[in-house]
Amino acid sequence: MSPVMVPATDHAPVVRSFSPGDFEVPHGREEEWRFTPLTRLQGLHESPEALAEPEITVAGIDASAVQRLVLDAGLRARVSTPVDRIAAHSWQLADHATVISIPAETTLDDLIAVQVHTPAGTSFGHLVVEVGAFATVTVLITFTGAGAFAGSVDINAGDHSHVTAGSVFESDRQAVTAARIHVRLGRDANVRSSVITLGGDLTRIHATVEYTAPGGDAELLGLFFADAGQHHEHRVFVDHSQPHCRSSVTYKGALDGAGTHTVWIGDVLVRAGAVGIDTYEVNRNLVLSDGARADSVPNLELETGEVVGAGHASATGRFDDEQLFYLRSRGIPEEIARMLVVRGFFADILRRTNIPDLPTRIMSIIDDRLGVTDLVDEVISA
Amino acid sequence: MSTLEIRNLHAAVETDAGPEPILRGVDLTVVGGQTHAVMGPNGSGKSTLAYVIAGHPKYKVTAGSITLDGVDVLEMTIDERARAGLFLAMQYPVEIPGVSVSNFLRTSVGAIRGEAPKLRLWLKEMKDAMAALSIDPTFAERNVNEGFSGGEKKRHEILQLELLKPKIAVLDETDSGLDVDALRVVSEGVNRFRESGDTGTLLITHYTRILRYITPDFVHVFVDGRIVESGGPELATQLEDEGYERFIALAQKEGATP
Ligand SMILES: Nc1ncnc2c1ncn2[C@@H]1O[C@H](COP(=O)(O)OP(=O)(O)O)[C@@H](O)[C@H]1O
Ligand SMILES: [Mg+2]
Numbered sequence: 202m203s204p205v206m207v208p209a210t211d212h213a214p215v216v217r218s219f220s221p222g223d224f225e226v227p228h229g230r231e232e233e234w235r236f237t238p239l240t241r242l243q244g245l246h247e248s249p250e251a252l253a254e255p256e257i258t259v260a261g262i263d264a265s266a267v268q269r270l271v272l273d274a275g276l277r278a279r280v281s282t283p284v285d286r287i288a289a290h291s292w293q294l295a296d297h298a299t300v301i302s303i304p305a306e307t308t309l310d311d312l313i314a315v316q317v318h319t320p321a322g323t324s325f326g327h328l329v330v331e332v333g334a335f336a337t338v339t340v341l342i343t344f345t346g347a348g349a350f351a352g353s354v355d356i357n358a359g360d361h362s363h364v365t366a367g368s369v370f371e372s373d374r375q376a377v378t379a380a381r382i383h384v385r386l387g388r389d390a391n392v393r394s395s396v397i398t399l400g401g402d403l404t405r406i407h408a409t410v411e412y413t414a415p416g417g418d419a420e421l422l423g424l425f426f427a428d429a430g431q432h433h434e435h436r437v438f439v440d441h442s443q444p445h446c447r448s449s450v451t452y453k454g455a456l457d458g459a460g461t462h463t464v465w466i467g468d469v470l471v472r473a474g475a476v477g478i479d480t481y482e483v484n485r486n487l488v489l490s491d492g493a494r495a496d497s498v499p500n501l502e503l504e505t506g507e508v509v510g511a512g513h514a515s516a517t518g519r520f521d522d523e524q525l526f527y528l529r530s531r532g533i534p535e536e537i538a539r540m541l542v543v544r545g546f547f548a549d550i551l552r553r554t555n556i557p558d559l560p561t562r563i564m565s566i567i568d569d570r571l572g573v574t575d576l577v578d579e580v581i582s583a
Numbered sequence: 584m585s586t587l588e589i590r591n592l593h594a595a596v597e598t599d600a601g602p603e604p605i606l607r608g609v610d611l612t613v614v615g616g617q618t619h620a621v622m623g624p625n626g627s628g629k630s631t632l633a634y635v636i637a638g639h640p641k642y643k644v645t646a647g648s649i650t651l652d653g654v655d656v657l658e659m660t661i662d663e664r665a666r667a668g669l670f671l672a673m674q675y676p677v678e679i680p681g682v683s684v685s686n687f688l689r690t691s692v693g694a695i696r697g698e699a700p701k702l703r704l705w706l707k708e709m710k711d712a713m714a715a716l717s718i719d720p721t722f723a724e725r726n727v728n729e730g731f732s733g734g735e736k737k738r739h740e741i742l743q744l745e746l747l748k749p750k751i752a753v754l755d756e757t758d759s760g761l762d763v764d765a766l767r768v769v770s771e772g773v774n775r776f777r778e779s780g781d782t783g784t785l786l787i788t789h790y791t792r793i794l795r796y797i798t799p800d801f802v803h804v805f806v807d808g809r810i811v812e813s814g815g816p817e818l819a820t821q822l823e824d825e826g827y828e829r830f831i832a833l834a835q836k837e838g839a840t841p
Binding site for chain 2: 487518522523524526527528529530531532533534535537541542544545546548
């Protein structure tokens with residue numbers, strides 16, 4: 202099958218295809234790969250083989266709502282077409298998806314909890330969350346494991362549906378993850394999708410938004426905490442092709458330790474017909490120590506001036522020696538001082554995820570990584 | 584009763600051009616119950632003295648000693664010094680984005696007292712302490728020093744002083760940048776602290792204005808990195824009338840004959 206060529210804009214992907222051969226092997230100079238340390242991808246970007254299968258378990262919903270579907274024409278229409286070689290390989294090497302279907306007009310009170318566990322070796326997998334019209338659902342997807350994993354999550358929010366989704370990447374320190382999280386919004390659909398990245402040696406998340414009808418409202422939230430040389434890369438692409446939709450993108454990252462690198466690219470494209478849209482994107486980073494580097498590149502491309510709002514912001518701040526001195530001069534030990542600052546920095550974004558128990562769990566993982574011992578925690582914070 | 588003892592203290596600041604000596608032999612003893620005013624011209628090294636006591640990493644002690652009740656302060660980390668009972672109200676308090684005043688205060692009080700205060704009691708304690716300093720209750724939810732005016736920052740420093748109840752407090756130009764009303768409110772806070780027990784106060788100032796509200800037991804004139812003259816409150820009056828010129832000349836003369 203020949204690749205679909207899309208009219209060139211600055212930020213929309215040029216090639217969309219399920220065939221890996223339609224994409225060159227990246228060499229690192231390409232715009233979308235220039236921040237990624239390719240040598241640490243464990244070959245995912247070249248010609249990988251599937252050596253294992255991820256274990257995907259779904260809890261919180263009746264088993265009859267979960268199916269395994271092969272990648273036929275029907276499924277292709279319901280998932281995002283790959284825009285890079287890794288994604289194309291992931292469908293070639295795992296040509297099926299776990300599909301969770303929520304019927305129209307159902308409100309699920311329980312959280313749907315999905316666990317994607319990737320064993321050692323290279324594996325590929327796909328998840329589709331199909332939300333019917335007027336349905337309301339909350340789904341939390343947790344990625345764990347040790348290997349190199351490439352895959353996708355497609356969230357198809359039907360007309361007037363309300364979807365709260367969270368994707369938490371907490372693989373082991375040596376793991377590599379390249380994942381796409383695609384949100385597709387029907388008429389007046391409302392989606393809040395949060396990405397939380399903590400784990401891995403290299404984690405590269407491509408979060409994309411597509412509107413199929415007017416009135417969609419997408420809230421994208423992101424939190425990443427990288428330390429000890431981790432590479433966390435988040436690339437957002439919101440494609441405003443429909444009128445009167447809204448997008449709001451907020452990513453916050455904290456970095457600690459020499460060699461740690463985070464990348465945030467926020468591309469928003471407002472196409473000529475997308476009048477009356479409202480979009481805002483912001484990335485804030487907090488650098489906790491010397492030698493950690495945060496790259497942050499917001500891009501807003503407007504093909505129409507008839508918008509309600511369009512803006513972006515990016516700022517990287519440091520937790521500096523003077524702040525540390527001030528807190529310590531009040532008796533607060535260094536680790537607790539860092540914890541206070543990081544907790545303060547992440548508090549609002551965690552609250553906004555709207556996923557029960559998630560803020561506490563994520564903060565305690567980060568506390569641990571900041572070296573806050575249980576004892577000190579008990580005595581001081583409570 | 585606590586004693587802070589500073590002996591022959593020499594310290595240098597780390598600059599790009601290497602260490603630059605600032606403190607040149609400071610001798611000072613502050614005993615609980617006493618208030619000492621250290622007065623000197625700008626650039627004489629007063630803040631450096633305050634920072635060295637608190638353990639700021641930019642300053643290196645090159646000679647001399649500081650002890651608190653006989654224990655070597657210079658061996659302690661910054662936070663250990665605070666937990667040992669030292670407090671510094673800073674001339675330029677630092678903004679801490681993302682950390683609310685209430686969270687900061689509770690963590691700090693917990694660290695100093697050794698256990699987190701019980702939430703209900705704590706809220707009342709904080710509210711009362713803020714009211715005494717005419718600090719708007721909404722400040723509890725604001726980020727530490729972020730967007731505070733000069734006067735608000737100084738009140739917030741004194742709020743910490745009153746909540747942390749140190750053995751020895753160093754107040755670095757707490758009076759600067761305050762209008763008359765704020766100066767009175769802040770001074771009342773310092774006086775409450777002084778009367779709260781056998782606490783020692785080292786009041787660093789450039790002007791005599793604050794000494795109308797806070798009467799010191801001892802006044803030291805600080806020039807060129809050391810104390811050149813000490814006396815009672817009358818020395819402050821003399822400084823108000825004459826300025827620092829005579830002492831600067833004196834320091835230069837002494838400096839010329841090592
Ligand atoms: N961080 C620093 N870097 C360079 N010089 C400094 C630094 N801190 C203080 N100094 C110098 O040390 C001297 C004393 O400064 P300071 O202690 O702030 O005096 P004061 O508080 O009496 O005005 C000044 O000449 C000042 O320029
Ligand atoms: Mg000063």
